[in-house]
Amino acid sequence: MHVSVIGAGSFGTVLASVAAANQHRVSLWCHTAEQARTINTQGCNPRYHPELTLGAGILATHDLAACVAEADLVILSVPSKAMAAVCRQVAPYLPAGVGLISTTKGIQADGFLLMSEVIEAACPGYPVGVLSGPNLAAEIAQRHLTASVIASPDGSLRDLARAALSNKYLRLYSATDRISVELGGSLKNIYAIASGLAAALQVGSNTQAALITRALAEMSRLASYLGGNPMTFLGLAGVGDLMVTCTSPLSRNYRVGWLLGQGKTLVEAEAEIGQVAEGINTLELVHAKAQALDVVMPIVEGLHEVIFGQRPARQVAVKLMQAAHTSDVEFVLPRKPGP
Numbered sequence: 061m062h063v064s065v066i067g068a069g070s071f072g073t074v075l076a077s078v079a080a081a082n083q084h085r086v087s088l089w090c091h092t093a094e095q096a097r098t099i100n101t102q103g104c105n106p107r108y109h110p111e112l113t114l115g116a117g118i119l120a121t122h123d124l125a126a127c128v129a130e131a132d133l134v135i136l137s138v139p140s141k142a143m144a145a146v147c148r149q150v151a152p153y154l155p156a157g158v159g160l161i162s163t164t165k166g167i168q169a170d171g172f173l174l175m176s177e178v179i180e181a182a183c184p185g186y187p188v189g190v191l192s193g194p195n196l197a198a199e200i201a202q203r204h205l206t207a208s209v210i211a212s213p214d215g216s217l218r219d220l221a222r223a224a225l226s227n228k229y230l231r232l233y234s235a236t237d238r239i240s241v242e243l244g245g246s247l248k249n250i251y252a253i254a255s256g257l258a259a260a261l262q263v264g265s266n267t268q269a270a271l272i273t274r275a276l277a278e279m280s281r282l283a284s285y286l287g288g289n290p291m292t293f294l295g296l297a298g299v300g301d302l303m304v305t306c307t308s309p310l311s312r313n314y315r316v317g318w319l320l321g322q323g324k325t326l327v328e329a330e331a332e333i334g335q336v337a338e339g340i341n342t343l344e345l346v347h348a349k350a351q352a353l354d355v356v357m358p359i360v361e362g363l364h365e366v367i368f369g370q371r372p373a374r375q376v377a378v379k380l381m382q383a384a385h386t387s388d389v390e391f392v393l394p395r396k397p398g399p
């Protein structure tokens with residue numbers, strides 16, 4: 061098949077290489093013409109995975125129309141802030157009925173929209189899916205055994221995505237609960253920042269375990285308000301992605317937290333990483349959403365105070381320890397309020 065990947069950043073580059081390794085024809089859209097030229101001449105993306113040979117089947121281009129002209133499947137892998145504009149630009153050129161898959165783990169500020177909703181608004185009538193899970197691009201580039209989730213209500217799209225990307229080192233599981241899979245990928249970035257910060261402050265393993273587990277509790281609470289099924293968070297897109305990004309220094313969000321814990325400012329931390337770390341934007345949006353919906357999210361609240369209120373992290377942690385008593389596992393989570 062022909063797979064078009066929109067976005068030649070860290071993740072898009074790796075997914076293009078996977079599809080090419082699976083013997084598919086691949087076109088890779090780059091944000092700049094210069095980036096496309098470099099990839100075509102060097103056979104790799106020197107900015108992101110210089111060691112990864114992309115394979116002869118890949119053609120990088122800065123021309124969106126050309127990129128998707130032959131597509132059987134389109135994978136969108138751009139930062140969340142760029143998704144709406146990129147979708148509007150590509151919409152007129154999409155082949156009829158082609159499947160669209162987002163790998164973007166962020167939320168659009170305008171309307172608190174998930175990426176699948178942004179895509180559906182710009183490209184109405186096309187089947188839309190989401191790929192999410194514990195998927196550090198650098199590890200896939202090294203062919204470490206990796207599992208992910210393809211979520212869509214459309215069974216044909218799920219099958220197509222599995223045919224495009226599954227192989228000996230990447231295994232795709234299927235899900236229909238797209239909203240939770242997508243929320244899992246977006247929300248965990250917040251807790252990866254908190255976890256990196258905690259690690260820099262040399263908290264113990266007990267503290268890290270409590271942080272990650274309570275993160276799952278408050279993610280589940282928000283998801284159920286937004287119409288998701290918190291049980292989905294027990295899978296790869298929830299627990300799986302939380303585990304990897306809350307523990308691995310390869311996670312950019314974890315590294316933002318780590319650098320903040322080392323005394324860097326947010327601007328310094330983001331500049332040092334030089335790639336997109338969606339969690340800061342997501343923190344602001346989720347903090348406002350939780351307040352609007354009256355959903356209890358103490359870690360979000362605490363991290364927001366640290367990052368935007370300049371409150372010392374240790375002081376906030378002590379406050380969290382003294383919060384009102386709640387039960388450990390909440391079996392009956394509040395549902396989304398009525399329309």
Ligand SMILES: NC(=O)C1=CN([C@@H]2O[C@H](COP(=O)(O)OP(=O)(O)OC[C@H]3O[C@@H](n4cnc5c(N)ncnc54)[C@H](O)[C@@H]3O)[C@@H](O)[C@H]2O)C=CC1
Pocket residue numbers: 067068069070071072091092108137138139140141142146163164165166195196197198334335336338
């Ligand atoms: N890198 C990873 O390990 C993974 C990343 N993701 C998600 O994939 C999405 C993309 O992440 P990465 O590829 O890692 O980011 P990145 O920072 O490595 O690359 C972003 C790419 O987007 C391009 N870009 C920047 N502004 C743009 C604009 N206005 N319009 C179009 N393109 C623009 C840049 O040129 C760059 O090629 C994020 O939402 C991230 O959370 C998901 C799973 C794994």
Ligand SMILES: O=C(CO)COP(=O)(O)O
Pocket residue numbers: 165193194195196197249252301304305310311312313314336337338
């Ligand atoms: O989502 C990811 C791994 O699953 C990548 O995380 P970062 O964006 O924090 O690097």
